[in-house]
Amino acid sequence: MREREGLFLAEGPQAVREVVAHRPETILDLYFEALPGSGQPRVRQADLLDAGRAVGVSVREVSHEVLVAMSDALVPQGVVAVCRPIDVNMDSVLAGPPRLLVILANVRDPGNAGTVIRGADAAGADGVLLSDSSVDIYNPKVVRSTAGSLFHLPIATGIPIGTLLDRVRAAGLALLAADGSGDTLLADADLTGSHAWVMGNEAWGLEPAVTAACDTVVRVPIYGRAESLNLAMAATLCLYQSAGVQKRSEIR
Amino acid sequence: MREREGLFLAEGPQAVREVVAHRPETILDLYFEALPGSGQPRVRQADLLDAGRAVGVSVREVSHEVLVAMSDALVPQGVVAVCRPIDVNMDSVLAGPPRLLVILANVRDPGNAGTVIRGADAAGADGVLLSDSSVDIYNPKVVRSTAGSLFHLPIATGIPIGTLLDRVRAAGLALLAADGSGDTLLADADLTGSHAWVMGNEAWGLEPAVTAACDTVVRVPIYGRAESLNLAMAATLCLYQSAGVQKRSEIR
Numbered sequence: 181m182r183e184r185e186g187l188f189l190a191e192g193p194q195a196v197r198e199v200v201a202h203r204p205e206t207i208l209d210l211y212f213e214a215l216p217g218s219g220q221p222r223v224r225q226a227d228l229l230d231a232g233r234a235v236g237v238s239v240r241e242v243s244h245e246v247l248v249a250m251s252d253a254l255v256p257q258g259v260v261a262v263c264r265p266i267d268v269n270m271d272s273v274l275a276g277p278p279r280l281l282v283i284l285a286n287v288r289d290p291g292n293a294g295t296v297i298r299g300a301d302a303a304g305a306d307g308v309l310l311s312d313s314s315v316d317i318y319n320p321k322v323v324r325s326t327a328g329s330l331f332h333l334p335i336a337t338g339i340p341i342g343t344l345l346d347r348v349r350a351a352g353l354a355l356l357a358a359d360g361s362g363d364t365l366l367a368d369a370d371l372t373g374s375h376a377w378v379m380g381n382e383a384w385g386l387e388p389a390v391t392a393a394c395d396t397v398v399r400v401p402i403y404g405r406a407e408s409l410n411l412a413m414a415a416t417l418c419l420y421q422s423a424g425v426q427k428r429s430e431i432r
Numbered sequence: 433m434r435e436r437e438g439l440f441l442a443e444g445p446q447a448v449r450e451v452v453a454h455r456p457e458t459i460l461d462l463y464f465e466a467l468p469g470s471g472q473p474r475v476r477q478a479d480l481l482d483a484g485r486a487v488g489v490s491v492r493e494v495s496h497e498v499l500v501a502m503s504d505a506l507v508p509q510g511v512v513a514v515c516r517p518i519d520v521n522m523d524s525v526l527a528g529p530p531r532l533l534v535i536l537a538n539v540r541d542p543g544n545a546g547t548v549i550r551g552a553d554a555a556g557a558d559g560v561l562l563s564d565s566s567v568d569i570y571n572p573k574v575v576r577s578t579a580g581s582l583f584h585l586p587i588a589t590g591i592p593i594g595t596l597l598d599r600v601r602a603a604g605l606a607l608l609a610a611d612g613s614g615d616t617l618l619a620d621a622d623l624t625g626s627h628a629w630v631m632g633n634e635a636w637g638l639e640p641a642v643t644a645a646c647d648t649v650v651r652v653p654i655y656g657r658a659e660s661l662n663l664a665m666a667a668t669l670c671l672y673q674s675a676g677v678q679k680r681s682e683i684r
Contacts, residue, residue, distance in 0.1 A: 298661070302656055327662070328659060402554050403554065405584040405585070406579070406584065412664075413547065413550075
């Protein structure tokens with residue numbers, strides 16, 4: 181559907197609730213499946229549809245078959261929002277000014293990308309910037325993995341990685357590459373100032389030119405026999421380390 | 433296949449390499465797909481097959497079609513090991529004695545369970561214990577998500593949660609429930625002694641009876657607007673916090 185029309189779907193009560201609450205201007209229509217024979221939405225979704233109507237969104241009942249045909253999920257959860265892509269400019273993210281950002285360089289796996297966005301939101305990051313070679317954030321698996329965080333924090337996409345690194349540095353942020361080859365352990369990294377975590381491809385990591393352009397290459401320690409952590413786990417650890425340090429420095 | 437015969441598959445070079453290195457006794461056979469017309473394995477897998485032969489595993493060439501039929505993956509990666517389940521007794525895990533364990537109570541999502549096992553391995557945990565209501569760890573999605581960690585650390589399964597908590601406490605470990613309702617923030621939890629993290633179902637968390645049976649209920653802070661972290665992210669943060677504290681206390 182979105183390939184045809186440049187639109188994307190927020191599927192299921194959680195995603196729909198978040199887009200209604202945080203990005204109502206992007207919603208074209210809300211579709212729900214009535215309980216058989218009743219013409220009424222499922223009980224737990226009635227509030228959601230009212231919330232949609234309250235922000236001026238058109239709410240339409242469809243049959244189960246139509247919802248299945250619209251949906252990417254095998255078992256649609258009774259409600260979807262058809263949305264326009266959220267157009268976030270990198271300049272607006274950098275104008276903040278941000279204290280904590282995530283840069284995804286060539287991240288292709290939808291589940292990892294979505295989970296990093298969720299982790300960035302949970303850690304209170306000010307935004308996520310994706311290189312032009314990274315996955316489409318409106319891919320249904322990305323949308324689902326963000327668990328609503330797609331609608332919570334600004335996400336700018338489609339920027340060449342070199343431009344991205346230059347602009348973020350020019351905005352006064354240190355660039356920290358997260359990479360298993362790093363000399364600096366996560367616990368030893370200086371995270372007090374404004375900085376951006378640069379995360380690479382889930383299979384082959386960061387390109388040498390990207391790590392070379394960063395100020396510090398940081399390694400998450402492996403204490404056991406695992407070869408590595410997955411991208412989302414490593415990103416979550418790095419972001420929470422940053423959040424913990426920055427929150428403590430605020431208190432001082 | 434495994435439903436029929438009580439066996440499971442390690443699929444692809446990474447999983448096969450780990451099972452050959454760490455659990456060769458569980459392998460019944462290794463199957464590889466030769467490059468078309470050559471009778472030879474793909475170059476990067478030749479060492480792997482030799483390693484299998486060196487530990488006495490039978491190595492057999494099969495056609496692409498047979499490998500596809502055996503495999504759960506849509507695109508098989510040229511090599512699979514047919515394995516017997518690894519039979520780990522809870523007593524052997526507790527005899528360690530362990531300093532850091534993970535207990536999965538009613539965890540059903542294969543990707544989350546596998547990723548927690550990977551995170552436990554990376555954090556240097558001494559084992560993982562799964563309640564009898566949790567997912568089958570030989571589910572192909574679990575095996576894949578562990579990225580080989582299934583073969584690195586002892587994992588005991590099929591234990592009623594009450595028994596599990598009683599036995600782990602009797603072995604001298606504190607029980608820490610990870611739950612969004614916790615009064616204790618992760619950074620404030622006392623992690624110096626031996627302890628087990630108790631992680632609940634990915635959708636509805638821990639049952640009240642389980643949190644009540646734990647010594648402390650610990651919350652991972654949410655700094656932004658995300659409703660929650662997923663189970664694997666929360667577990668990774670908790671386990672790494674433990675590992676960091678325990679490693680520092682070893683140095684002292």
